[in-house]
Amino acid sequence: MSAPGWLLRVLGGLPKPAKDPHPDDEPPRPLTRDRVGEYLLARGYRFVVDExxxxxxxxxxxxxxxxxLGDQHEILQVRGRWYRTVPLxxxxxxxxxxxxxxxxxIWPKAYLREEEGTLALYSEVSADLEPGVTDVQLAQLLACGLGTGVQLFAALEQILPADGPPPAVPDN
Incomplete structure (x- = not known):
């Protein structure tokens, strides 16, 4: 009967496995709007830069x-607003x-805001990235913010069904 590989390594019978270089071993880099845009473009998402x-x-x-957000733009926030408004x-x-x-x-944080005599529903996922962020971490945060925001809005749609489909969105 042979000992498991980890036991042989502990006892000095097997060399420690070489660490494979992975893309997630990249050093963190500063958060920038361009990096966020590159992620969105790589996934085929359409977006614009607002005023x-x-x-x-x-x-x-x-x-x-x-x-x-933040003094050095080190905080990433993915904020969503449900297309519907709800009566007060x-x-x-x-x-x-x-x-x-x-x-x-845990995600997203959800809250209501009164806007022009109705209620608006918002979702938010925020992360302080002052030490920088890898591409893998940035992708996870952006996917989390979008994915969980869409899930929140879909869940509320089940509770408060709309009269019709979401409004048509003009091409960005």
């Missing part, structure tokens, strides 16, 4: 922004649904 210089686009009819009279029901979401999930 504030932020990247923005629509996914399933809802608007998402890719914001660089449904605040209690929507607040319960948002609280349930926030209690049961």
């Amino acid at each position: 504030d210089g932020d990247l923005t686009g629509t996914w399933d009819g809802s608007r998402f922004w890719f914001l660089l 009279s449904q605040r209690a029901a929507l607040a319960l649904a948002v609280n349930d979401w926030n209690r049961e999930r």
Whole structure:
């Protein structure tokens, strides 16, 4: 009977396996708007730069922004706004649904905002990347912000079905 490989290594019978270089071994680099745009373009996503210089686009009819916040633009925030608005009279029901979401999930943070006499639902995933970020980490954060935001909006659609499909989105 032979000993497992890890035991032989511990006892000096096997050399330590060589570490394979992986793309995720890259050193962290500063967060930039160009890096966020490169990720989005590589996936075939369409977006524009708005008047504030932020990247923005629509996914399933809802608007998402890719914001660089902080003194050195070191904080990445993926913020989504559900395409629908909800009457103020449904605040209690929507607040319960948002609280349930926030209690049961880590991402995205969800919140309501009163805008022009109705309620708007937002999603946010934020990360402080002051020490820099690898391409793999950046991809995970962006995918998390978009994916979980879309999931939140789809879940609320089940609770508060709309009268029709999402509005048509003009080409960006």
